[in-house]
Amino acid sequence: MNINWANVFDVMSLVKCFVVGGIICIIGQILIDKTKLTPARILVLFVTLGAVLGGLGIYKYLVDFAGCGATVPLTGFGYNLAKGAIEGVQEMGLLGAFTGGVKASAGGIASAVLFGYFASLISKPKMKKQ
Amino acid sequence: MEKLGKQTIKFNTPPTILECSSIVGPKEGQGPLSKYFDQCLTDEFWGEKTWEKAESKIIKETINLAINKSGIATTNIDYCFAGDLLNQCISSSFGIRDLSIPFFGVFGACSTFVEGMSLAAICTEAVASNVLCATSSHFCSAEKQFRFPLELGNQRPPSAQWTVTGSGAAIISKEGTGPYITNITTGKIVDMGISDANNMGAAMAPAFVDTLVTHFLDTGRNPSYYDLILSGDLGYVGKDIAIDIAKNQGYNIKSNYNDCGVLIFDKNAQDTHSGGSGCACCASVFSGYIFKQLQSKKIKKVLLIATGALMNSMSVQQGETIPGIAHAISIEL
Amino acid sequence: MNPIESQETYKQYVDKKSPNSPILKNCFNAFWVGGLICTIGQIIFNICQERQIDETSCGTIVSIILIGISAFLTGLNIFNKIGKFAGAGSLIPITGFANSIVSPAMEYKSEGYVMGVGGKMFTVAGPVLVFGISASIIVGLIYIIFNTQSITLV
Structure with missing residues (x-):
């Protein structure tokens, strides 16, 4: 299959993605440095925020604008869960609210579990040099 | 043995610190004091499978080293006071389970070493002729228990401190030619409401100053009496705060x-x-640096005040503040 | 002022005394590393689209590949160095989620493969799933109740 590399490296879409993704990370960094939130709490905050903004339909505009710049950060994970739940409801009603979210993000969760187990089999933690 | 003031004991026949030994990890071995330690490891596992086992091995070998250096037979050691940071002090109890020395487990968080030496000094004054004290800690096992997995990509705030990998052991004897433990001041718990586990120095500094001031009041001494006043692990942040508060109290x-x-x-x-x-x-x-300075008579009077934060990871999660404690011993030639 | 007069004055005093994080430097590093990770995702996404894969699957493929890379780097003891340098730049993207699952799995290997690796795997990332999934179900339920695009525009 022929790939049009000009489309793959479309500068405008990559720049938008870079900037939006970077800004979301800056927000996280300010939270780390200015508050005493632990990493786990910041991840929870971002995923919940993404789900709420996704449910309200606001996050979709950011995704349309920045592509992976909005979906790769954890807010995108939350958005994906919410979007899946809404699509589930549209397809199969009440049951879809329960199955849709996890179904939409199943790939990420399942791969993280599998890779995590593999990594623990073949590797062991090392002391930080610094 | 007589009591001075509220918290201090003065020894009439002061016990001697006969011998000390120390083994540290690779990072400490690259630090400025590396040449003073008896052994610097190159691998934080030291051939063991887990960090907990490695820490037990470190304290065990440090104790063996101290016993060998002192030339006292293991059977002539009356008691051992030891403790560490891991839950239920497993590294010290596992480390000395093969030694068959009567064992008192002590816990005073990072102040354990001086707490053990204080008890050992009282013990020698009362009944014993030789008492062993030891403590250990390990960066990796402490991170695992108190903070996050080592491989987690998080940033440490600038006030955070680095747990030392290593162990120190001392043998306290009734007979000997010094350095002598002349006074001990047992600290009381001071909690100034700090709950940030990444700022232990600030949590423990008030306890340090409390014990310091009490020691001076009880003994009638003043700071210039000592060649060196040494705190356990306040770090840069805590050291700064301690100087400030002590000055505020007139010292x-x-x-x-x-x-x-x-x-x-x-x-x-x-x-x-x-x-x-x-x-x-x-x-x-x-055990590594100060004891050698005392032996070579470069310094003659030391006030060692070890500080401890009496908390665990659960109390931090429940939002409890961190109680600090500090124990002092004065060591003189 | 006597700093240890009360807990309140001591807290204020400690806040003043404690060093601050180098926030500008941290934000700059977080920005470019985070942006770079997202851009790598976008390139993978674009390649998938060029191969006529539907958009939802493209997104899933991006997630799986980035999670795979992150797990691999964690296993090689490299990810914590990136994390120390980039802070939120590697934490907030899906790579941070993967790292927070892989790192406890490796750490608790010494407690066995069932209760150690299996049991402790979600000690850091578990809350993310609990809150994310719960929020998504609530969003779905609200969508059923109001069933209108004006509240949920998706």
């Missing part, structure tokens, strides 16, 4: 005061942020 300790956590690492080259911490911080710096 200027700036000229002869230092901290083991500041001494053990090179802050800039080793990126340890606020300096070292952990049971082994005070124990290894005293």
Whole structure:
């Protein structure tokens, strides 16, 4: 299959993605440095925020604008869960609210579990040099 | 043995610190004090499968080293006081389970070493002729228990301290020619409402000053009596605060005061942020560096005040503040 | 002022005394590393689209590949160095989620493969799933109740 590399490296879409993704990370960094939130709490905050903004339909505009710049950060994970739940409801009603979210993000969760187990089999933690 | 004031004991026939030994991990071995330690490991596992096992091995070998250096037979050691940071003090109890010495487990968080020496001194004055004290800590096992997995990509705030990997052991004897333990001041718990587990120095500094001031009031001494006043593991942040508060209480300790956590690492080259911490911080710096300075008579009067934060990871999660404690011993030639 | 007069004054005093994080430097590093990770995702996404894969699957493929890379780097003991340098730049993207699952799995290997690796795997990332999934179900339920695009525009 022929790939049009000009489309793959479309500068405008990559720049938008870079900037939006970077800004979301800056927000996280300010939270780390200015508050005493632990990493786990910041991840929870971002995923919940993404789900709420996704449910309200606001996050979709950011995704349309920045592509992976909005979906790769954890807010995108939350958005994906919410979007899946809404699509589930549209397809199969009440049951879809329960199955849709996890179904939409199943790939990420399942791969993280599998890779995590593999990594623990073949590797062991090392002391930080610094 | 007589009591001075509220918290101090003065020994009439002061016990001698007969021998000390110290083993430290690779990072400490690259620090400014490396040449004073008996052994610097190159691998934090030291051939063991887990960090907990490695820590047990470190304290075990440090004790063996101290016994060998002193030339006292194991059977002539009456008691052992030891403790560490791991839950239920497993590294010290596992480390000395094969030694068959009567064993008192002690816990005073990072103040354990001086707490053990205080009890050992009382013990020698009362009944025993030789008592062993030891503590250990390990960066990796402490991170695992108190903070996050090692491989988690998080940033440490600038006030955070680096747990020292290593162990220190001392043998306290009734007979000997010094250095002598002349006084001990047992600290009381001081909690100034700090709940940030990444700022232990600030949590423990008030306890340090409380014990320091009490020691001076009880003994009638003043800071200039000592060649060196040494705190256990306040780090850079805590050291700064301690000097400030002590000055506020009318004691200027700036000229002869230092901290083991500041001494053990090179802050800039080793990126340890606020300096070292952990049971082994005070124990290894005293056993390695300070004891050799005393032996060569470079310094003659030391006030060693080990500080401890009496918390665990659960109490931090429940939002409890961190109670600090500090125990002092004065060591003189 | 006597700093240890009360807990309140001591807290204020400690806040003043404690060093601050180098926030500008941290934000700059977080920005470019985070942006770079997202851009790598976008390139993978674009390649998938060029191969006529539907958009939802493209997103899933991006997630799986980035999670795979992150797990691999964690296993090689490299990810914590990136994390120390980039802070939120590697934490907030899906790579941070993967790292927070892989790192406890490796750490608790010494407690066995069932209760150690299996049991402790979600000690850091578990809350993310609990809150994310719960929020998504609530969003779905609200969508059923109001069933209108004006509240949920998706």
